Amino acid sequence: VxxxxxxxxxxxxxxxxxxxxxxxxxxxxxxxxxxxxxxxxxxxxxxxxxxxxxxxxVTREVQAESAKREFIATISHELRTPLTAILGYSEALYGGMVGPLMPTQSTFVRIIHDNARRLVAIANNLIAMAEAEQGRLRLNYIPTDPALIAAEVVESFIPRMKERQLEWRLEMEDDLPLAEVDPIRIRQVLTNLVSNAVKFTYPGGRITVGVATVREPGGGPPQYVRIWVQDTGIGIPLEEQPCIWERFYRSENPLRAEAGGLGLGLSIVRTLVEAHGGRVWLDSAPGKGSTFTILLPLRRPTSLLPHTDEDVYPTIEQAIGL
Ligand SMILES: Nc1ncnc2c1ncn2[C@@H]1O[C@H](COP(=O)(O)OP(=O)(O)O)[C@@H](O)[C@H]1O
Ligand SMILES: [Mg+2]
Known part of the structure; x- marks a missing residue:
């Protein structure tokens, strides 16, 4: 021995x-x-x-685990390719590129397109989960207009918001600076948040997406961009709020069965935001609605704070006086 x-x-x-x-x-x-x-x-x-x-x-267990991850990663990538084709062709049809459509046809094409987009979002979440698990999550930092991404994400949900009779609103600060972030990941984060807001809000409700810069209390140039997704939906009880960030967690609520979902969205939101050196938090009360806020550094962080320690992050909020 x-x-x-x-x-x-x-x-x-x-x-x-x-x-x-x-x-x-x-x-x-x-x-x-x-x-x-x-x-x-x-x-x-x-x-x-x-x-x-x-x-x-435990060789077999370890191999099985890595085969499972590999499988999820591969299958998600494989799904994305044909879905991209479905999206592209349905967009072309809907946009009238091959001639005008009758109203029913254009409704059907839009339904196909909307559902293909939902599948892409699921595949993207599975891919991000696999990457994070394998420590392969790499961010591609590019100067990005966060307001543009927010507006595009909201726009992509318009058919579903109309279907659910929801109102929506954008609250954008003027002259927002560019943020050094990975635009694809931030789009994924906002897609997950807006998708939840739409799912967990009853008809007649309202969804607001806002973008603003945040300065240190002493003044000076803005350091962070704050993006919030607010809904007037069912809300989340205080005791459940810590759980919703866990993988595969879905809380018990009246919309749960109707809404569908894997319970992956918020865990990926947190992973991606923290990978940017950012922070995400929730304000919510049952019956009143929920506001998810993300805070991202405008500049690519040179060294990331360790995010194992729970109380590292509140200092950022304190620093900016939120
Ligand atoms: N805007 C929201 N309003 C109410 N509940 C929410 C909202 N966003 C998330 N939740 C709760 O958190 C759970 C986890 O969310 P998420 O990780 O996105 O998984 P999924 O959307 O697949 O259910 C949801 O099942 C829901 O119970
Ligand atoms: Mg979700």
Whole structure:
């Protein structure tokens, strides 16, 4: 055992005789993944008489997990290609590129287009989840007009908002500066937020998307851009608010079955916003509606704050006095 552990170069377990508390570790040895669980055997005198160690070969589990991720990533990419063709051709039809359509035809084409877009959004979320899990999430920072993205995302939901008899509104600050962000990811973030707002708001409600800059309290040039998606929908009870960011979490609510969804949207919103060095939060009350706000640095962050520590982020909000 000693020899195996030494070979596995696990300095902290290589001298197991000195083990004072139970230990569990995963290591690779000769191409195999092994979990070791070890604990000291204590004599009543307090002396350590030895240890028990259990070795479990988890190679198959580890391989299955990585095959599953690979599968999700591949299938999502494969889905996106034909969907892009469906989107392109239905846009061409709807736009009258091959001649005028009868009203019913154009309604049907629009339904095809809208649903293809929903599938693309699902595929994009699965791809982002797989990338984040594999640590392969790379951002492509480009000077971007956040108001333009917000307006385009809202526009893409107009058919669905009309169908659900929702009103919508844009609140954009004038002369917004460009933000150094990954425009594709920010579009995905806003798509997920607006999609939720539309799903969880009853007919007659209203959705507002706003964009504004944020300065440090001392003045100076703006440091952040704030984007909010507000709805007058069902709201989220306080006790559920921490859970909604978890993967596959969908809260119990009257619209849940009707609305559909995988419960991935918000976990991806958080992952993508934090990858930008930003922050996202929620204000919501049942029956009143919800406001999701994201705060993004206007400049690409040179070094990211570690986001494992829960209370790193409130300091950003405090810093800008929100
Ligand atoms: N705007 C909103 N209003 C009310 N509830 C919301 C809103 N956005 C998200 N939620 C709640 O959070 C859950 C998780 O959202 P999300 O991760 O986007 O998953 P999905 O949209 O697939 O259900 C939703 O199922 C819903 O219960
Ligand atoms: Mg969603």
């Amino acid at each position: 000693q020899a195996i552990l030494t070979q596995a170069t696990l300095p902290d377990v290589s001298d197991m005789a000195r083990l004072t508390s139970p230990l569990e570790a995963l290591f690779e040895l000769e191409g195999k993944h092994v979990v070791v669980s070890a604990a000291p055997i204590r004599l009543p005198s307090g002396e350590t008489a030895g240890f028990v160690a259990l070795f479990r070969d």
